[in-house]
Every structure is written in C-alpha cells, then in structure tokens.
Amino acid sequence: MDREPGLSVRLKLTLSYAGFLMVAGGLLLVVVWVSLLRYIPDQVIFGLPWIRPWRSDPLNGFSLPAAMSLLFLLVFGLVGGWLLAGRMLAPLNRITDAARRAGTGSLAHRIELPGRSDEFRELADAFDAMLARLEAHVAEQQRFAANASHELRTPLAITQTLLDVARSDRNRDPAELVDRLYAVNTRAIDLTEALLLLTRADQRSFAREPVDLSLIAEEATESLLPFAEERGLTLEMSGEETRTVGSPALLLQLCTNLVHNAIVHNLPGGGTVWVTTNVARESVVLTVVNTGEPLSPALVATLVEPFRRGSERIRTDHAGVGLGLAIVKSITEAHDGTLTLIPRAAGGLCVTVQLPAQLV
Template sequence: MALVFYILRFVPEGNISGDGPFLPDRSDLLDALWPRTWQVLLVLAVIGFGGGWVLAGRMLRPLRKINGVARRVAAGSLDERVRLAGPHDEFRELADTFDTMLDRLQGSFDEQRRFAANAAHELRTPYAIERSMLDVALADPAAQDIDRLLRRLDETNRRGIEVVEALLALATIDAGHVIERTPLDVAETVAEVLRDLRPLADEAGVAISSVLGEGDIDASGTLVRQMVANLLLNGIRHNTVPAGWVTVHTETVAHGAVQLTVANSGPVVSAELLARLTEPFVRGVGRVGTRSGGPGGAPVGSGLGLALVARVADVHGAALSIAARPSGGLIVTVRFPAPGTVAPAAGR
C-alpha cells in the first residue's frame, strides 16, 4: 500500500488531456484501488494467520517434545531422552544439552544407589560375623578359645570402624564444603605418614622404600595426608606375594607441578578391574575376609581407599593416573598443580 501511494504521488490531479476517450486522474485510480486493496489485505491476513499457525506449530513441536520428556523425568522415569532429529539448530542444541544432563543425572543416581547398597553390605558383614561368632561362643562357652575369639572380634570391629570412617570422609568431601588450602610440603607429609604406617608394613612383611624430593603445593593437609595413607595402605594390604614391597617417590616436575608416585607389588590386575578401582567398595582381593593373604596378614580395607584418593585429587585439581604393573601390583601417580594455579575448589 505504501508503494502504491508513493507511485500515485506522481499522477497529476484533475483531468489529463491526451488521445483517447477517457484518461483517469488520481481520484479515479484511488477509487479503483481501495476495494481491491482491502480484498488483497483480507486474503493476506487469512494466509498469514493460517501459515503462521502452521509454522509456529512446526517450530514449537521440539519444545513440546522436550517438555513431555521433562514431565516424564519429573515423574521418576530417568531413562527418558529427547533424541531430537533434524538440523543442528538452537532446538537441537537444547535437546542434546538436556539429554546430556539426564545422562549425568542418571549416572549419578545409579552410582548413589550402588554406593548405598554396597555400604549396607559392607556395614552388615562385620556385624553378621560378630553375631555368628558370639552365637557359637554362647552355645558352647566351655569349648571356646577366649583369646582367639577376642582377637577375631577385635579385627571384625576394626573393619566396621574403618568402613564408617571412610564413609564419613567421603561424605565430607562430597558435601560441597569449600576446601581450605594452605602451603604444604608433600615430602614432609609423606614422611609423617610413612612413620605412622611402617609398623603395619613390618607386621605384614612388606618392605617400604622412599625417595622424597621437595615439592610445595596449596592443599588441605588433612585430605592430602589421608590420600597418602590410603595409597600406602592399599599397597600394603594387597601385597599377596612373598617379599612384597611398596615404593614412594615425590618430586617437582615441569611447570612447578608436584608429582607423588606410589608403586607396589601384588597380584596382576586385569584391565577390567583397573577401570573400576576408583569406584566405591571395589577391591582387587574381593569382599570377604578380614585379613589379606600377605605374609603378615594385613587387614583388608573397606574398598573405599582409591575412591577417596580420586575425590581428594579431584577437589585439588590434581591429575590421577592408575596403571597396572605387568608383573603384578599398581603404579599410582598423583600430579598436583603448582601453587597459585588452581582456585579453591569444593567437593561435589
């Protein structure tokens, strides 16, 4: 309409002289234009509303699908996914992001369920063993070796305490608390843990050697100490070979990073088990029993040692690497970033 009126500005007003019986002026053209203009506008309005309705429906269809999946997920069906087909536009990116979020949520919930089930099993086992030993002792007190019974009860009770302490430690890291970092000498921390655990290694018949190079990091002393203790205990407890050994090495590497390496002898670890060692309650020697098969019979751990190591490394921004030795045992490497290069982190 604007274009038509613009053109009509150049048509002169009044009668136009020229050859022919009749030459229309501007008023005649406007009289002819107005009815047809409204007719065209009416047709365009119908086409516009109808076409817009269809196009809006096609454009909003992905949103309706995403909303439907969200409703079913909210009702408890975590295996639902959008899986939107079509071009890689904004709706496709939104759907893919939503599916990725659901994958992570489902994995987290599945992990929590497995963790709860394993925790219940691990906590029930020592108490079931204690009850069984006490029932036998009460049934025939005269035939019992009291010293042996007390030692077995003590070992089983210690195992239950270790599981509870490990669960509390893991829950504290995962609770979202901000990790307080202070300057820490890794070599000094490792030396302290070695002094505490050397009697246990001697009892188990495992030789410990260390090469401790200086290296400073910004970290939580409590958590790093617990990480080192778990790595050493893992090496001691799973040394089921004669003349078992554990080596500890700390050094400052490229770009000021500090690397901690703990290697130990032991049984050959399969690739399948290696990939699952940082999951809670996974052990290379199984779940049953209170003492390992090593020379000294070191107590079997809770199965949370490497899981705690992985979480402590995660909250400190450290890189964790676990490799199996071809002749048996593991090599665990933790590389801490240089001081001042990582912002304070929180547990998940």
C-alpha cells in the same frame, strides 16, 4: 496441557508474523499509491473515460483493492504464521515432554532429536547428556547404598553369631569371645569412618591451606615404615618440594591409603614400594609404585569403585573394607586433581595423583 491462561508462544509468533506482514503490506501500498499520484499526467485527454475515475478520485479507485489485499495478507499471515510457528516449535514439545518425564523420575528416556544441528538440537543434545549423567549418578548412588548397607550389616551379623554361640555354650572361654567381638567391632568402626571420610571429601566442605605434598607423603610413609618392615618390604621415598593447596588431613589420608595399599597388595616377601613427588609444569605429582602380582588393565580400571577388592583371596592379617581407593579418588577430585592407575608390566601397580600446583 495444563498451561496458565495467557498467550502461547505459538500464538504470539503467529500474531507477530501476521502483524509484520500487515505493516510490510501497508507500507508497500502507501508507496504504490504515492507513485501513482506522481505519475498520473495533469492534462488528461478528455474523452478517455478509463482515465477519468483515477483523475477525479484516485483514492476511491485504489482503496478497495488495497483493503482487499490487506485483508488477504492478514488471513495469509495468520494461517501461515500459525502453521510455521507450529512447525518451528514442534521440537520444543518433545523437549518439554522429556523434561516432564524426567521430573517424574524416569531418567531412561532420551529426546534423540533428529535433523540438522540447530539451537533446538543443541538444547536437546545437552538435555540428553544431562539425563545420561544423572542416570549414571543415581545408579552409582543406589549401588553404593546397597553395598554400604551390606558391608555394615556383615559385622553386625558376625557379632550376632558370636553372641548366639556364647549363649548356647556358657562354658566357653569369655576372653576369646571378647577378642573376637573386639576385632569385629574395630572393623565396623573402620568401615563407618571410611564412609564418613568419603562423604566429607565428596561434599568438598573442608578448609584449604598451602601445603607441601612431599612432606605429607613423607609423614605417611614414615608412619607405615614399621608395617612394611614387618612384611619384609623395602620402602623408598624420594622427591622435591611440591607446593599445592588443600586439606592437610585429607591429603595425609590419601597418601596413607596409597602407601598402605602398596604394602598390603605387594609380593609376600622381598617386594618394594617407591613413593616419589615431583613438579610437572603447573601441577604437582605424587607417584606410588609397588611390585606385586600382575594385574590386567580391565581389572585395574574397576579398582577405584567403592567396595571393589581386586582378589577374592582372604588374607588373615588384612581385610580391607574396599574403600581405600574410592576415598583417594574423592579426595583427589575434591582438590581438582586427577588419579591414574596403571598396572606395571612386571606386576604390581603404579598410582599417580596429579594436583594443581600452588603458583607463587
């Protein structure tokens, strides 16, 4: 291992074990020596030679075994400390190894430290959880980049085809070409704007101010009213004042996306959209409910993913870019809120956005 010259933790632990053992052993010997001195009688019976050496020079007889014991303790402490420290630090090597691998970009590796839960196990588990999150995040980003490139390429490819056709057949009506190019270009701009909006919400770099969500929902609903009427839909708005803090522009975008979806993905005629706002304890809740075709919970769970469209059916008048709900989710999360999608039993969807209320 390429480590800077210096004492490793294992060596430091070994030295401290051995040092501690020496100090403890030394203290013990001092205590023994002092008590020996106290208990040896002053009057020694001459003629008992085995007592004499103690009496005449107690230090001499005691110092050799004491030094031997200390030496033994030193060796014992060093060897034992080295082995113990090695055992204790073994999990750390696994964690370091995993961190090195992650550093080189391999996020699939997990430590999976066995054994009972202790500080090392907690560290390893936390590290594993972090790796799992990172891996999922990177995979999501890659999927997103691939999808975004694909979606951005589509209008360019269509434009290319239109231009090819126009070049090979010069007698065609140019007005038709212009109309179709215009439509394709508009779609490309929509897509790019949606992507920019998503980045802005994700970065959380926007100014926040006190807002009334019910007023914003009302504004979005009113502006989409002609669109709903055109499709023979009923749009109902109700609710109380819902004070929160956030970006009015982003929250308007959120409401617009939800109401737009509720109109576009509704029944062909005679459907209804209900937009309600209310205050629930410490949060404000916006609910957008619409009639529509029955949706399975499994499908609904995937709808917020970028570029995910529920039905593959091509609608002539609406070709969504598939970012509407992804933007709603990003804006909601940037406002520390939660987004919930529940399919209605009778068909259609119930979308709830819950944001922290502004406490007065």
